[in-house]
Amino acid sequence: xxxxxxxxxxxxxEPGHEVALALLLTREYVARxxxxxxxxxxxxxxxxxxxxxxxxxxxxxxxxxxxxxxxMIYRFADVPRLVNRLExxxxxxxxxxxxxxxxxxxxxxxxxxxxxxxxxxxxxxLSQQVDRCLSVEERTxxxxxxxxxxxxxxxxxxxxxx
Amino acid sequence: xxxxxxxxxxxxxEPGHEVALALLLTREYVARxxxxxxxxxxxxxxxxxxxxxxxxxxxxxxxxxxxxxxxMIYRFADVPRLVNRLExxxxxxxxxxxxxxxxxxxxxxxxxxxxxxxxxxxxxxLSQQVDRCLSVEERTxxxxxxxxxxxxxxxxxxxxxx
DNA sequence: CTGATTTACATGGTGAAACACCTATTTCCT
DNA sequence: AGGAAATAGGTGTTTCACCATGTAAATCAG
Numbered sequence: 001x002x003x004x005x006x007x008x009x010x011x012x013x014e015p016g017h018e019v020a021l022a023l024l025l026t027r028e029y030v031a032r033x034x035x036x037x038x039x040x041x042x043x044x045x046x047x048x049x050x051x052x053x054x055x056x057x058x059x060x061x062x063x064x065x066x067x068x069x070x071x072m073i074y075r076f077a078d079v080p081r082l083v084n085r086l087e088x089x090x091x092x093x094x095x096x097x098x099x100x101x102x103x104x105x106x107x108x109x110x111x112x113x114x115x116x117x118x119x120x121x122x123x124x125x126l127s128q129q130v131d132r133c134l135s136v137e138e139r140t141x142x143x144x145x146x147x148x149x150x151x152x153x154x155x156x157x158x159x160x161x162x
Numbered sequence: 163x164x165x166x167x168x169x170x171x172x173x174x175x176e177p178g179h180e181v182a183l184a185l186l187l188t189r190e191y192v193a194r195x196x197x198x199x200x201x202x203x204x205x206x207x208x209x210x211x212x213x214x215x216x217x218x219x220x221x222x223x224x225x226x227x228x229x230x231x232x233x234m235i236y237r238f239a240d241v242p243r244l245v246n247r248l249e250x251x252x253x254x255x256x257x258x259x260x261x262x263x264x265x266x267x268x269x270x271x272x273x274x275x276x277x278x279x280x281x282x283x284x285x286x287x288l289s290q291q292v293d294r295c296l297s298v299e300e301r302t303x304x305x306x307x308x309x310x311x312x313x314x315x316x317x318x319x320x321x322x323x324x
Numbered sequence: 325c326t327g328a329t330t331t332a333c334a335t336g337g338t339g340a341a342a343c344a345c346c347t348a349t350t351t352c353c354t
Numbered sequence: 355a356g357g358a359a360a361t362a363g364g365t366g367t368t369t370c371a372c373c374a375t376g377t378a379a380a381t382c383a384g
Contacts, residue, residue: 001309001312001313001316002309003305003309006312007233007235008232008233009219009233010219011219014286014289014290015289015290015292015293015301016286016288016289016290016291016292016293017285017286017289018305019289019292019296019301019304019305020192020196020288020289020292021235022304022305022308022309023185023188023189023192023308024189024192024193024235025235025308025312026185026189026308026311026312026315027185027186027188027189028235028236028237029311029312029315029316029319030182030185030186030311030315031186032315032319033315033318033319033322034182036319036322037318037322045340057171057172057173064362064363065362065363065364066361066362066363070170071169071170071171073169073183073186073187073190074190075190076341076342077341078340078341078342079363080362080363080364080365081340081341081364081365084364085340100349100350100361100362101348101349101350102348102349102350102361102362102363103349103361103362103363104363123179124176124178124179126178126318127176127177127178127179127181127182128176128177128178129178129314129318130177130178130181130182130311130314131177131178132314133307133310133311133313133314134181134307134310134311138303138307139177139181141300141303141307142181142184142304142307143165143180143181143184145295145296145300145303145304146184146185146187146188147163147164147165147184148295148296149188149191149192149292149295149296150163150168150187150188150191151163151295152291152292152294152295153188153191153192153194153195154163154191156195156199156288156291157191157194157195157198160195160198160199207370226332226333227332227333227334228331228332228333238371238372239371240370240371240372241333242333242334242335243334243335243370243371246334262331262332262379262380263378263379263380264331264332264333264377264378264379264380265331265332265333265379266333
């Protein structure tokens with residue numbers, strides 16, 4: 001369904017604006033599907049699951065909060081409190097970091113690993129269904145275009161910051 | 163910059179997962195740029211601006227709350243309260259709807275129109291910069307692929323709802 | 325025409341997000 | 355080594371989003 005139809009926009013759209021809208025809108029679908037199919041059933045938020053995945057992917061020493069943050073999709077995430085909530089559920093734990101006592105190392109627990117494992121298969125199944133609508137070349141192109149857009153947006157953001 | 167580099171992911175990514183990640187991540191950049199360059203300076207949220215644009219694009223009779231909602235990018239938006247805040251700032255107003263007295267018509271005010279107009283040029287400038295990184299054919303392809311993805315995700319969501 | 329259902333919206337309460345601020349520790353500079 | 359600056363992350367507060375509930379009006383069924 002075209003964006004204009006979906007959002008009931010009658011006026012013609014500026015081309016760049018259409019791309020931006022398409023990205024925002026498509027992301028809503030992705031996020032919503034993963035929410036409903038994956039996160040809500042386990043009473044996790046997407047960000048909480050993201051933390052679990054990051055910890056699972058890391059070494060067994062765990063990560064500092066800052067190391068988690070820079071791996072998050074959303075860069076302004078309130079990681080300390082995300083970790084608090086996961087810790088309250090026994091999915092992660094904090095332990096002292098002798099090397100730098102300003103921060104503690106966050107590690108995923110056995111219970112956390114089990115939860116992640118339980119969700120992993122469905123996560124992959126959801127992801128793979130994307131492949132049905134895109135050929136290999138298309139996917140490569142799509143990724144390349146998104147990457148170019150990100151690089152451009154990043155440049156603009158840095159220009160703004162000055 | 164590649165996703166794996168950006169998020170410091172060492173393991174190889176499932177292709178479908180990479181697409182999903184790319185969408186989520188690229189959207190963050192878009193949202194952040196628009197936030198910083200456009201919305202924050204006017205102390206508006208993206209959703210509030212979205213409402214203003216919708217109302218400006220509509221007829222001068224304004225829209226019912228439900229008509230606004232179905233045009234929002236984020237479909238679960240708390241439109242009544244969004245309108246409340248805009249109304250408190252004098253950017254929109256509600257007036258009675260004789261045809262169906264369950265809801266009121268929300269209209270953009272002169273002040274709201276002025277604000278939207280003030281933001282419009284910068285909005286277009288931001289949007290047009292997207293065009294610098296994509297050729298016309300690429301843009302068309304990108305929009306088509308995103309549309310296919312949305313259609314697929316929508317199908318999956320509907321299947322879930324049953 | 326009357327009662328039941330649906331629709332449209334508002335609102336109340338809860339939990340999380342966003343902002344800044346604060347403290348402890350480390351690093352850098354001289 | 356000693357003090358300034360930077361870094362890490364915890365916390366307080368306000369705002370907002372989200373869920374469920376409530377209410378009024380329209381629609382439908384008989």
